[in-house]
Amino acid sequence: MESNSEWKEYATGLIKTEIARKNLTLVNVAQKLQVMGISETPQNISNKINRGTFGAIFMLQILKVLDCKELRL
Template sequence: MATDKEWQDRVKGLLKAELKRRNLSYRDLAEKLAGIGVSDTELNIKNKISRGGFTAVFLVQCLEAIGATTLRLD
């Protein structure tokens, strides 16, 4: 059974992988989030992703902002 830390690491890795596939930085993500009406700084985004304890809402906002239509769980 996975621990909370292991789940957080997995979610963090999924989002970072999606950013890497698209060659996007945290600054790029902040700009794309602003484009869909989500105001957040590059530093806040970096900290949220580093912790891995962000909300599902934040995850979906990020995926929407970067144009992801699917999420690979492997």
């Protein structure tokens, strides 16, 4: 059975990988979120991602601005 810390690392890696695939910075991600009406600073996004404890809503918002249609689990 996997521990919570392993799940946090997995979630963090998943989001970081998708951002890298799109060749975006966290500044770009923050700008795209702003267009959707979501106010997040690049530092706040970084903190949430690195903690790995973000909620499903935040994850979906990030995936939406990345135009991610599918995930490789």
